[in-house]
Amino acid sequence: MKLYDCKPAPNPRRARMFMAEKGIEIPTIQVDLRAGEHLKPAYRAINPQCVVPYLVLDDGAGIGEVVAIWRYLEETHPTPQLLGVDPEDKAIVAMWQHRMELDGFQAVGEAFRNSTPGFKGRALAGPHDYEQIPALAERGKARTLDFFDDIDKRLGESEFIAGPRFTAADIDAFVAIEFARWIKLAVPAACKNVTRWHNAVSARPSASA
Amino acid sequence: MKLYDCKPAPNPRRARMFMAEKGIEIPTIQVDLRAGEHLKPAYRAINPQCVVPYLVLDDGAGIGEVVAIWRYLEETHPTPQLLGVDPEDKAIVAMWQHRMELDGFQAVGEAFRNSTPGFKGRALAGPHDYEQIPALAERGKARTLDFFDDIDKRLGESEFIAGPRFTAADIDAFVAIEFARWIKLAVPAACKNVTRWHNAVSARPSASA
Numbered sequence: 001m002k003l004y005d006c007k008p009a010p011n012p013r014r015a016r017m018f019m020a021e022k023g024i025e026i027p028t029i030q031v032d033l034r035a036g037e038h039l040k041p042a043y044r045a046i047n048p049q050c051v052v053p054y055l056v057l058d059d060g061a062g063i064g065e066v067v068a069i070w071r072y073l074e075e076t077h078p079t080p081q082l083l084g085v086d087p088e089d090k091a092i093v094a095m096w097q098h099r100m101e102l103d104g105f106q107a108v109g110e111a112f113r114n115s116t117p118g119f120k121g122r123a124l125a126g127p128h129d130y131e132q133i134p135a136l137a138e139r140g141k142a143r144t145l146d147f148f149d150d151i152d153k154r155l156g157e158s159e160f161i162a163g164p165r166f167t168a169a170d171i172d173a174f175v176a177i178e179f180a181r182w183i184k185l186a187v188p189a190a191c192k193n194v195t196r197w198h199n200a201v202s203a204r205p206s207a208s209a
Numbered sequence: 210m211k212l213y214d215c216k217p218a219p220n221p222r223r224a225r226m227f228m229a230e231k232g233i234e235i236p237t238i239q240v241d242l243r244a245g246e247h248l249k250p251a252y253r254a255i256n257p258q259c260v261v262p263y264l265v266l267d268d269g270a271g272i273g274e275v276v277a278i279w280r281y282l283e284e285t286h287p288t289p290q291l292l293g294v295d296p297e298d299k300a301i302v303a304m305w306q307h308r309m310e311l312d313g314f315q316a317v318g319e320a321f322r323n324s325t326p327g328f329k330g331r332a333l334a335g336p337h338d339y340e341q342i343p344a345l346a347e348r349g350k351a352r353t354l355d356f357f358d359d360i361d362k363r364l365g366e367s368e369f370i371a372g373p374r375f376t377a378a379d380i381d382a383f384v385a386i387e388f389a390r391w392i393k394l395a396v397p398a399a400c401k402n403v404t405r406w407h408n409a410v411s412a413r414p415s416a417s418a
Contacts, residue, residue: 049308061297068304075296087284088270095277099258103335126312128355135342146337 002027003069004047004054009033010105010179011125012053013209014066017171020209022077034118044127051125067097070168082168089163096154096162096169104147104176111140111183144185147176148194155193166204174201211236212278213256213263218242219314219388220334221262222418223275226380229415231286243327253336260334276306279377291377298372305363305371305378313356313385320349320392353394356385357403364402375413383410 003019005012005028019026031037031052038050047054047064055063055072063069074083083097084090113119115137123132151173154161161169177187177198187194201207212228214221214237228235240246240261247259256263256273264272264281272278283292292306293299322328323346332341360382363370370378386396386407396403410416 055300057297059297061301063297063300063304065304065307067307068300071293071303072296072300075299084280087281088266088268090284091272091277091281092270094280095272095274098274098276124352127359128352130348130351133342133344133348136345139339139342142339143333143337150336 001058002029002056004029004031004043004052004056006031006033006038006052009052010108010175010182011051011066013178014105014171014175015053015055015069016209017175017206018070018073018082018168020206021080021082021166021171021204022073024073024077048127050127067101082166082171084162084167085165093162093167093169097167097172100151100161100169100172100176103143103150105172105179107140107143107147108176108179108183108185109140111137111144111185112179114140115183141183141185144176144180144183145188148185148187148191152191152194155197160197166201170197170201171206174198174207210267211238211265213238213240213252213261213265215240215242215247215261218261219317219384219391220260220275222384222387223314223380224262224264224278225418226384226415227279227282227291227377229418230289230291230375230380230413231282233282233286257336259336276310291375291380293371293376294374302371302376302378306376306381309360309370309378309381309385312352312359314381314388316349316352316356317385317388317392317394318349320346320353320394321388323349324392350392350394353385353389353392354397357394357396357400361400361403364406369406375410379406379410380415383407383416 003015003026007030031043037043038052044050047062049064053066053069055069063072070083084093113123114132114134119132121129121131123130160166161173187198212224212235216239240252246252247261253259256271258273260273262275262278264278272281279292293302322332323341328341330338330340332339369375370382396407
């Protein structure tokens, strides 16, 4: 296996953190997003979606989308289980992961990509070009603040996002919060549950993956 | 088990179609979204996310988010497998499902909810209120047209979206196309591969679930 990666970018970090939790070490190939390497013919030929992370299996099959990379790694390296341990738990983890991705990671992303000059004409990741929408940048910030409040409530009733165990849902929430620095939003001091949890997750070795 | 549902709405259809493919029949409770029943205290007490579908298990646990409902049903009712058959196939299905959900279903949704008068102040599903953004409605339509072209290319090389078998990725692509009627967009005649596939999926009994 090998992973097309970009060390500074938030999306591949979701995959790297998952691998670090499982102790999976594979070669990575750095794709320089700032230099637009993902949009050039050489990388388009590898992954026509023009995004990272992208996992290439030993048989040559390419796996894009973080949730799909996670699925492959969970199936082939089951310990520790990061996508749930039994049918009900797997569903609970899938539910919270999906919310963290949409309400957290996507919210920050829409704020960032719709406001950063370098993403002019490239407001969405992927092969198609869409113009920035300033109102969407503002909405993304509002959603990010709602996200902080929502997970603070959740973390007041649960040690981790999806229950008593660290899971992929924590990875998405953690990376979303780290990504929010890029739009200059930090967890408010009033969100004490998020702060408690964020400190705990930050102390895990995978946090620096 | 019981499912909180709204028969005319596209999102719960994704869950119903999945159940129909597996032959799962459970009681459904209709939530009248047009009457705003999902935003009233009685339903908020059941699902604070204020959305359908919502699956309630026999032990009382509530499972929101379609991907999570699917996960529970796949684990407990494995036949036929709609989320892949081995690690690599599971990853391929997860990859295509994620793309169909984001590039198809979400694209149509952003066009619909940002342009329909009834969704004024409610441009995103969920517990929070966000204003409509007219430019986002336009972007949603552009993305939907790109989606038609993208899946036409994919279906020129594959019988179904994720490979030789019908999977959850087909459900999302199919429901996205049906949903696109609500924004008055239809698959262009030039997309012959989509038309071939759409006819095949429409003929499945689950298409009317």
